[in-house]
Amino acid sequence: MCDCGGVRSSESGTDTGTDTDTDTDIGTDTGTGTTNGVETGEDYRDAVLSGQRWEGRRFVRCDFTDADLRELTTSGCTFDHCDFTRTDLGESVHRSSAFRTCTFDRTMLGDVSWTGCSLLGSVFVHCGLRTVTLTDCDLTLVSLTDAVLRGTDLSGLRLREANLTGTDLRRANLREADLTGARLAGTTLTDADLRGARLDAPALAAADMSGTRVDVDTAVLFAAAHGLVVN
Incomplete structure (x- = not known):
């Protein structure tokens, strides 16, 4: 389990994450840990991260299974190939963030708001989506x-x-x-x-x-x- 106590920001903090082209370097990195502000293969299972604010963070193949991300706010964050199985994302707010090729399986999405976000290639299975708000999203x-x-x-x-x-x-x-x-x-x-x-x-x-x-x-x-x- 990685250290989930603090909020780690990327060095630049300027990537809006809305580009639909997946970063080539990220896609070929098979290791784990944090390199150049990119968190790869980190284990966030069962982590309690509710109410946090994340800006410019980048995650690749990270596992958020059963994590508590309720009322999380993201801005300009990128999640590539991440697993949100049974994750509680209720009442979370996401602006100019990207969730590309992510898995949402039985994810709690009550009152989630996505604005100016990309969900390119993501899969939703048995998720309650009727209270989700999607504005200007791909x-x-x-x-x-x-x-x-x-x-x-x-x-x-x-x-x-x-x-x-x-x-x-x-x-x-x-x-x-x-x-x-x-x-x-x-x-x-x-x-x-x-x-x-x-x-x-x-x-x-x-x-x-x-x-x-x-x-x-x-x-x-x-x-x-x-x-x-x-x-």
Whole structure:
């Protein structure tokens, strides 16, 4: 277990963590410990770190399983390939931070706020997400299979190539969202708002769109996906 008593900052503290390209040097480092302000392979399992404020910290392949991070505040932090299984992140606030290719399995996410963050390639399994707030975030390649997001505001988010298979998006606000390449097989979009959203025709054909609100362009795509010819 590493020393969790203090808050360790990176030397520069200027990395916003919102770039979707994973740092090459970090990705090839297989050791553990802290080098150049980057914490690699550290064990934070069962650590109590609630209410802390972290700025500019960088974590690679760190294990936060069962850790108490309730009311944590991060700014400009980066988490690459980190494990948040059963972690308590309730009421935490994250600004301009990146959680790239991270695992959120049965993670407590009640009232979590992400603003200007990247969740590129992260996987969410059996997490309560309906009270999560996402503003100006990048969810490219995120996996939300079978997630319940009824009534959630996802407007304007980037969800390119996201796995939304079986996801419950009834009454969700997806206005202006970028769903290009997203997988929507078995996705429920009943009464959702897709006006201004970017989607692919095959994805529309695979989803349940009963009562979905769409604009004219999406309606034409939907018709084409079901073999209709619009003149």
